[in-house]
Amino acid sequence: MREVAIIGAGLTKFGELWDKSFRDLFVEAGLKAIENAGVDHLDSMYVGTMSGGLFVGQEHIGSLMADYLGQTPIPATRVESACASSGVAFRMAFIEVASGLNDIVLAGGVEKMNDGADVTYALSTAADQEYEVYQGVTFPGLYAMIARAHMHHYGTTREQLAKVAVKNHYNGKRNPNAQFQMEVTVDQVLNSSMVADPLRLLDCSPVSDGASAVVLCPLDVAKKFTDTPVKVIGTGQASDSVALHSRDDLTYLAAVARSAEQAYKMAGVKPGDINVAEVHDCFTIAEICAMEALGFVERGQGGKAVDEGFNALDGKIPINTSGGLKSKGHPVGATGTAQIIEIFEQLCGTAGERQVKNARIGLAQNMGGSGGSSVVHIMEAVQ
Amino acid sequence: MREVAIIGAGLTKFGELWDKSFRDLFVEAGLKAIENAGVDHLDSMYVGTMSGGLFVGQEHIGSLMADYLGQTPIPATRVESACASSGVAFRMAFIEVASGLNDIVLAGGVEKMNDGADVTYALSTAADQEYEVYQGVTFPGLYAMIARAHMHHYGTTREQLAKVAVKNHYNGKRNPNAQFQMEVTVDQVLNSSMVADPLRLLDCSPVSDGASAVVLCPLDVAKKFTDTPVKVIGTGQASDSVALHSRDDLTYLAAVARSAEQAYKMAGVKPGDINVAEVHDCFTIAEICAMEALGFVERGQGGKAVDEGFNALDGKIPINTSGGLKSKGHPVGATGTAQIIEIFEQLCGTAGERQVKNARIGLAQNMGGSGGSSVVHIMEAVQ
Numbered sequence: 111m112r113e114v115a116i117i118g119a120g121l122t123k124f125g126e127l128w129d130k131s132f133r134d135l136f137v138e139a140g141l142k143a144i145e146n147a148g149v150d151h152l153d154s155m156y157v158g159t160m161s162g163g164l165f166v167g168q169e170h171i172g173s174l175m176a177d178y179l180g181q182t183p184i185p186a187t188r189v190e191s192a193c194a195s196s197g198v199a200f201r202m203a204f205i206e207v208a209s210g211l212n213d214i215v216l217a218g219g220v221e222k223m224n225d226g227a228d229v230t231y232a233l234s235t236a237a238d239q240e241y242e243v244y245q246g247v248t249f250p251g252l253y254a255m256i257a258r259a260h261m262h263h264y265g266t267t268r269e270q271l272a273k274v275a276v277k278n279h280y281n282g283k284r285n286p287n288a289q290f291q292m293e294v295t296v297d298q299v300l301n302s303s304m305v306a307d308p309l310r311l312l313d314c315s316p317v318s319d320g321a322s323a324v325v326l327c328p329l330d331v332a333k334k335f336t337d338t339p340v341k342v343i344g345t346g347q348a349s350d351s352v353a354l355h356s357r358d359d360l361t362y363l364a365a366v367a368r369s370a371e372q373a374y375k376m377a378g379v380k381p382g383d384i385n386v387a388e389v390h391d392c393f394t395i396a397e398i399c400a401m402e403a404l405g406f407v408e409r410g411q412g413g414k415a416v417d418e419g420f421n422a423l424d425g426k427i428p429i430n431t432s433g434g435l436k437s438k439g440h441p442v443g444a445t446g447t448a449q450i451i452e453i454f455e456q457l458c459g460t461a462g463e464r465q466v467k468n469a470r471i472g473l474a475q476n477m478g479g480s481g482g483s484s485v486v487h488i489m490e491a492v493q
Numbered sequence: 494m495r496e497v498a499i500i501g502a503g504l505t506k507f508g509e510l511w512d513k514s515f516r517d518l519f520v521e522a523g524l525k526a527i528e529n530a531g532v533d534h535l536d537s538m539y540v541g542t543m544s545g546g547l548f549v550g551q552e553h554i555g556s557l558m559a560d561y562l563g564q565t566p567i568p569a570t571r572v573e574s575a576c577a578s579s580g581v582a583f584r585m586a587f588i589e590v591a592s593g594l595n596d597i598v599l600a601g602g603v604e605k606m607n608d609g610a611d612v613t614y615a616l617s618t619a620a621d622q623e624y625e626v627y628q629g630v631t632f633p634g635l636y637a638m639i640a641r642a643h644m645h646h647y648g649t650t651r652e653q654l655a656k657v658a659v660k661n662h663y664n665g666k667r668n669p670n671a672q673f674q675m676e677v678t679v680d681q682v683l684n685s686s687m688v689a690d691p692l693r694l695l696d697c698s699p700v701s702d703g704a705s706a707v708v709l710c711p712l713d714v715a716k717k718f719t720d721t722p723v724k725v726i727g728t729g730q731a732s733d734s735v736a737l738h739s740r741d742d743l744t745y746l747a748a749v750a751r752s753a754e755q756a757y758k759m760a761g762v763k764p765g766d767i768n769v770a771e772v773h774d775c776f777t778i779a780e781i782c783a784m785e786a787l788g789f790v791e792r793g794q795g796g797k798a799v800d801e802g803f804n805a806l807d808g809k810i811p812i813n814t815s816g817g818l819k820s821k822g823h824p825v826g827a828t829g830t831a832q833i834i835e836i837f838e839q840l841c842g843t844a845g846e847r848q849v850k851n852a853r854i855g856l857a858q859n860m861g862g863s864g865g866s867s868v869v870h871i872m873e874a875v876q
Contacts, residue, residue: 185730209592347568
């Protein structure tokens with residue numbers, strides 16, 4: 111397999127973008143990525159979208175985006191793994207470049223959630239339709255059950271959950287593309303509207319529109335395009351039962367752990383070697399569970415680690431410096447590549463007010479549903 | 494890149510399968526493929542589905558199928574390119590094995606169309622939502638325009654279209670998995686109900702449920718599993734504008750031509766070297782246009798070639814020996830891999846009454862929408 115690098119990135123603002131359509135958003139991110147990379151063509155492209163059908167009545171998304179990006183007749187493939195769709199799209203692009211089949215490959219994602227669709231229903235299709243959705247379960251309900259179990263088994267507190275939101279809003283205020291560029295306090299989180307006990311409004315990522323894209327190429331030609339390519343040193347992907355009730359332990363994200371093990375092994379690094387990470391904080395409890403499954407802290411110790419500032423911008427491993435899904439926004443299909451873009455910028459040293467000092471190795475973890483799929487990438491600065 | 498072979502295949506019956514669910518169908522095809530290949534595990538899997546969201550309210554399809562197939566925690570990715578979804582899923586599996594990342598990879602597809610969904614609306618999402626669907630266009634309407642243009646430019650006749658259906662039903666009668674195992678006459682086609690002038694009911698592929706799966710591995714280990722592996726010698730994929738009106742020539746499937754050129758080049762063969770082919774005959778006119786775009790006949794000569802029996806079971810290049818989408822059925826996400834399975838069986842010499850004599854090299858062409866995407870694979874018998 112050839113070594114692979116990221117040479118450019120493009121991101122739209124995330125938010126309620128009523129004046130931009132599904133295709134507008136992807137084209138904006140794609141053009142920015144192509145310009146940022148400085149390439150004069152693409153050989154192939156991948157687009158991650160969770161549910162074009164239910165959100166905007168559009169499938170056949172790969173070709174549509176290739177057309178509007180001015181890239182026909184290149185191969186263009188849409189990939190879906192619920193909220194992990196563009197993390198997986200990135201992995202497909204990595205494999206294609208690594209295989210030697212093609213050289214310049216774009217990977218990205220897009221979701222247009224604010225367009226009149228029944229968002230709660232559309233998102234519920236990431237859960238098990240027959241055994242969860244049909245019975246009335248929603249995602250806040252599923253993550254509330256995970257939170258309750260974590261509190262019961264490990265003594266995790268309501269305040270520790272709130273501190274995840276406070277930290278991510280602190281970072282998001284420093285990200286000009288974030289949906290919510292404002293700080294919140296623990297009291298504001300604890301007094302926000304109840305959504306699904308114990309999760310309140312400020313524990314939940316928002317409904318967002320947005321798109322993200324990066325350009326990959328073989329490492330040995332990356333220096334032709336940029337002085338600061340970022341090498342992809344590890345990839346991992348895993349599945350788990352889509353239905354939460356089928357798992358041995360509600361608090362343990364087995365697919366996250368498995369995908370991380372693969373990525374660490376390929377990269378030849380340990381959790382402690384990671385300088386900065388983006389993890390899938392669709393709800394505050396998800397960041398705590400992800401920290402544990404990624405091996406950053408012991409199982410059950412995620413809440414205490416939050417208390418100690420482990421994941422803060424100046425902590426041992428700064429997590430979700432972008433603001434995370436919580437503050438940056440969560441246009442589901444766009445999230446995976448957006449996480450990778452934050453790590454790319456951190457490793458390039460271009461993250462502005464959010465910059466982590468001496469960041470050399472970064473990790474991005476993107477998850478589908480309540481943990482039914484996970485994809486992890488580890489990247490390293492090349493200078 | 495490593496050389497790649499197909500070592501096993503599994504197919505459900507196609508049809509209105511009211512007693513089998515979305516997941517039941519894929520599990521049936523997947524288990525058959527695993528058993529047929531004789532492998533004791535999978536390293537990774539790909540599932541092609543056009544619209545799980547609109548047909549059955551289920552996304553997150555890769556992990557769901559991995560779970561019900563008993564394959565968690567392997568990486569499991571759902572791929573979508575409208576009706577070309579599982580042709581593209583097969584290409585993803587090919588690239589993954591070729592790259593060296595994993596060895597034993599399953600590729601398949603599934604669609605459950607008969608489950609109460611608005612099928613015409615769900616299928617229309619393969620067209621351009623803003624510029625075609627919103628204006629009221631449907632797929633029979635789009636292919637009717639292609640047929641009218643072909644008749645106008647090249648003198649293709651109504652009877653020539655009918656003969657495609659007659660030939661495919663002849664083959665389908667000899668396929669125990671086909672939805673319609675019955676022959677039809679030219680008169681029956683010409684007198685069937687009008688759907689979209691000039692296309693009548695018997696020019697159209699049906700609404701179907703079904704699933705298909707194959708197992709791929711590196712060629713150098715394929716003989717451990719089977720005496721008759723089939724080598725994948727060429728792959729090609731291309732995009733075109735999703736909207737039919739954006740194309741220079743309504744009768745020319747540019748994405749098919751482009752994807753075929755790539756596959757021929759990789760395989761080192763010419764159109765005349767192909768012994769048997771499956772092409773995407775969602776409507777009778779599509780088979781005629783595909784024959785031309787694949788280079789089997791000159792542009793505009795597809796109708797005349799049908800008159801001459803070029804594509805018959807005993808013709809120069811037997812096409813759609815399975816019965817094609819027309820007679821075998823067209824569960825959209827399952828079609829691409831099902832075509833590959835027919836070629837696999839032809840090259841293994843196990844196609845029964847449909848067997849083409851001395852078939853050594855076969856081609857499968859799978860298309861999305863009105864030609865907005867196409868994927869072509871060329872396979873060769875290894876003995």
